[in-house]
Amino acid sequence: MTKPLWIIHATQLATLANDKKGPRIKDAMSDLGLIEDGSLWIEDGVIKAVGKTSELEKQYADRQHEAEVVDAKGHLVTPGLVDPHTHVAYGGSREREFEMRLEGATYMDIMNAGGGIHATTRMTREATEEQLIEQTTKRLDLFLEHGVTTVEGKSGYGMNLETELKQLRVMRKLQETHAIDIVPTFMGAHAVPSEYKGREDEYVDLLIDEMLPVIANEKLAVFNDVFCEKGVFTPEQSERVLEAGKRHGLIPKIHADEIESYGGAELAAKVGAISAEHLLKASDEGIQAMAKAGTIACLLPATALYLREEAAAGRKMIDEGVAVAISTDCNPGSSPTTSMTLVMNLACISMRLTPAEALTAATYNAACAIKSEDKVGSLEVGKQADIVLWNAKNYQEIQYFFGINHVKSVWKKGKKVVG
Numbered sequence: 001m002t003k004p005l006w007i008i009h010a011t012q013l014a015t016l017a018n019d020k021k022g023p024r025i026k027d028a029m030s031d032l033g034l035i036e037d038g039s040l041w042i043e044d045g046v047i048k049a050v051g052k053t054s055e056l057e058k059q060y061a062d063r064q065h066e067a068e069v070v071d072a073k074g075h076l077v078t079p080g081l082v083d084p085h086t087h088v089a090y091g092g093s094r095e096r097e098f099e100m101r102l103e104g105a106t107y108m109d110i111m112n113a114g115g116g117i118h119a120t121t122r123m124t125r126e127a128t129e130e131q132l133i134e135q136t137t138k139r140l141d142l143f144l145e146h147g148v149t150t151v152e153g154k155s156g157y158g159m160n161l162e163t164e165l166k167q168l169r170v171m172r173k174l175q176e177t178h179a180i181d182i183v184p185t186f187m188g189a190h191a192v193p194s195e196y197k198g199r200e201d202e203y204v205d206l207l208i209d210e211m212l213p214v215i216a217n218e219k220l221a222v223f224n225d226v227f228c229e230k231g232v233f234t235p236e237q238s239e240r241v242l243e244a245g246k247r248h249g250l251i252p253k254i255h256a257d258e259i260e261s262y263g264g265a266e267l268a269a270k271v272g273a274i275s276a277e278h279l280l281k282a283s284d285e286g287i288q289a290m291a292k293a294g295t296i297a298c299l300l301p302a303t304a305l306y307l308r309e310e311a312a313a314g315r316k317m318i319d320e321g322v323a324v325a326i327s328t329d330c331n332p333g334s335s336p337t338t339s340m341t342l343v344m345n346l347a348c349i350s351m352r353l354t355p356a357e358a359l360t361a362a363t364y365n366a367a368c369a370i371k372s373e374d375k376v377g378s379l380e381v382g383k384q385a386d387i388v389l390w391n392a393k394n395y396q397e398i399q400y401f402f403g404i405n406h407v408k409s410v411w412k413k414g415k416k417v418v419g
């Protein structure tokens with residue numbers, strides 16, 4: 001049996017605890033459940049008690065000598081960050097495209113010329129499972145160093161059954177061997193593969209008739225995502241893919257209104273998607289529909305910055321009652337980063353979230369966006385002991401100093417993995 005872990009005297013413990021279930025909206029996004037001089041008692045990877053240090057000292061008076069004690073005086077302690085939208089399991093990299101975009105090419109120009117998602121698809125098809133595991137492991141290690149203890153991971157760089165399965169199996173293996181939790185999403189509808197150019201509907205049929213049943217049968221994914229965008233999948237095609245996924249028990253997610261306003265937010269509400277992603281160009285009607293349907297907006301301000309686009313209307317979405325989560329969108333084209341701290345910084349700077357809202361969006365609401373809020377996203381009794389101790393004394397500080405990794409130590413299921 002491992003020793004209990006006892007964190008004491010945290011100058012600020014942001015528990016994110018709240019009695020209400022489900023994603024937080026409006027003012028509830030600012031309620032961080034703060035405790036001054038806070039303490040956590042952890043056993044077997046699970047949080048057993050949360051409160052003031054003086055309270056836990058009494059509660060565990062007889063057992064203090066058993067514990068490994070961490071003195072967090074001077075530090076902020078938060079839940080492990082949750083990244084609810086990544087494309088982390090891919091082959092190769094695309095640094096030349098970065099230069100091309102700076103020289104004037106657009107993201108869609110590059111993709112339509114066979115680069116972009118197609119380039120990564122070629123590299124992912126060519127990579128062996130071992131090579132993919134090796135490359136993805138490095139990215140997951142970086143996530144941990146940035147305080148991220150749970151990620152969602154999408155397939156979508158296969159776009160044929162063999163390689164989609166390879167990506168999803170790689171994520172399943174890493175889920176067993178790597179400290180990070182990976183929640184898998186099938187995204188065969190990431191683009192229309194080059195060999196189906198001009199036969200888009202046939203590819204949609206292939207997704208529905210041949211890929212989805214196998215993926216669902218092997219229980220390789222929880223969610224089903226589609227890139228609903230002009231020149232990729234129409235709202236009608238996207239709806240077909242998402243409805244088919246639902247029949248197999250996969251929960252819909254949508255890459256929506258990223259490059260152009262295309263009815264993606266409206267579609268997310270209509271199909272009952274758990275979240276809609278990007279939303280840079282979401283319409284007012286779409287935002288209202290999402291608020292009404294309870295669809296979480298998963299906003300990706302690092303992607304907007306990297307594509308030199310104006311970020312999504314995060315402030316407006318929160319004011320209109322949409323629950324907002326944020327994510328790196330870690331991928332080799334539009335957002336090669338694993339820094340959720342940078343994403344929190346940008347959520348404040350480019351979307352005008354407050355520092356408190358940004359932290360909720362990167363923890364509890366992010367967990368809701370991947371249906372994992374019963375286990376992660378807040379520090380509450382019975383939840384996984386996924387914890388970050390920061391080189392900062394309060395939550396404002398981690399958003400105020402920007403472009404800095406303030407993570408000092410990270411515990412995953414009670415085990416120290418960083419610091």
Ligand code: NIG
Pocket residue numbers: 087116117120227255258303329331332333334335
């Ligand atoms: O979420 N927009 C579509 N998919 C990814 C980018 C993938 C890529 O460029 O490789 C995104 O930004």
Ligand code: FE
Pocket residue numbers: 085086087255277329331
């Ligand atoms: Fe994405």
